[in-house]
Amino acid sequence: MNNNPQLNKSGELQHLLTTEGLPASILLKILDTAESFVGVTERDIKKVPLLRGKSIFNLFFEPSTRTRTTFEIAAKRLSADVVNLNIAASSQAKGESMLDTVNNLSAMHADMFVVRHSQSGAAHLIARHVRPEIHVINAGDGRHAHPTQALLDMFTIRRYKYDFHNLRVAIVGDIMHSRVARSQIHALTTLGVPEIRVITPKTLLPAKVERLGVHVYHDMKQGLKDVDVLLMLRLQNERMLGARLPSPEEYFKNYGLTQEKLDLAKHDAIVMHPGPMNRGIEIDSAVADGKQSVILPQVTFGIAVRMAVMTILAGN
């Protein structure tokens, strides 16, 4: 037996809740399977019959258009039936608890839940609660984890850089509030990236982040030197309210990615962003649309990666 709630008794993936603690073999299996799904999404008929007859519920307790849409497309391309529930607007408003909602949907013979919640640990709670034949995918929980985003980032990095073992990767922006950054750091570490940097204002640096094995920089000039991959983070407007930053203009001046700053990285460095972007705050439009940007391929690969995760879960 193992204590990882994501794995079944045979060590196979039962739920995808976080990239933390997942062995490289499982991460690589997801990336390799996704390679085959990229071809499927480029055909006339972008569908395979793998999950025909399965019911997948997108449980979004926190609004998200992009992530929900990519999960929906991924499920539909696997021939599953998809039901989208925007729960903030329905039963939660009527006072139904999250687990009551899950119980009701389980009684409708759900096969898989995709869960987005503003509370860290929500997907874990559901995973512990559901029957063993139901699989749970965390689509983002509070500040904790966003594993499919990190996996699609890893897929994109491998597509452009081929190998993880000789890379210098910089994560830039609001590390403190970012579930994406946490999931990226765990995945990059497991896949053997030797140098992970975080570049962030002192006010957006979480305590004890060095324990994760990353190098901390507060200056873009130093932090971007000789970097192969830049993972930009979204600066969430609501974070401004906490008075951690003086102004968007000030942030852009110091941490916004301009071509001038990007030129400090390696000449073939790639720029990634989980979206949606704040142009002119964390990234300059010229860079976002520039030739080093792989932000739109990330979106395309995200569908293939989510198809791979759903398929592997449903098959275990």
Place this chain on the structure above:
Amino acid sequence: MDNMNLPDAEQLLADLTEKMRPDVTKNTVLVGIYTGGVWLAERLHQTLECTLPLGALDISFYRDDFSQIGLHPQVKPSNITFEVEGRHIILIDDVLYTGRTIRAAINELFDYGRPASIRLAVLVDRGEREIPIAANYVGVKIVLLEDKMLALEQSNNGKLSLSLYDKKSSG
């Protein structure tokens, strides 16, 4: 039949090539099914001097046993770079047995477009069909015990050979 008495795969391929040759035109497309079928298709593509690009199918996403055994451990990307619509396709596989692999391959091909025709060429037909599928070109028909699995193998220098395994030990 044991490993000693298995037919020579290289000789079977030569026989199969000659059976196919009269029907192969410049409009013929060869599509191999991973893994053995792709090795054969590569050789046939060269010997029969096909001009259109070679196709390769991994049928893992179309298998009918996914809900029983899950995803095949090593999925490779299918590679169909040509327009399937209106094409005359010859599917190539190493061993024809239950017919389920061919059913999956045909379904996958139709998701790329509507071919004008699909024919099937196999190195070995071991019978025991579970669905009504027949090959147009067959290297040899043989009968094997039900608990045996026949596999095509390729050595480092590209030479093909057949091997017999017990189903239980080899999965």
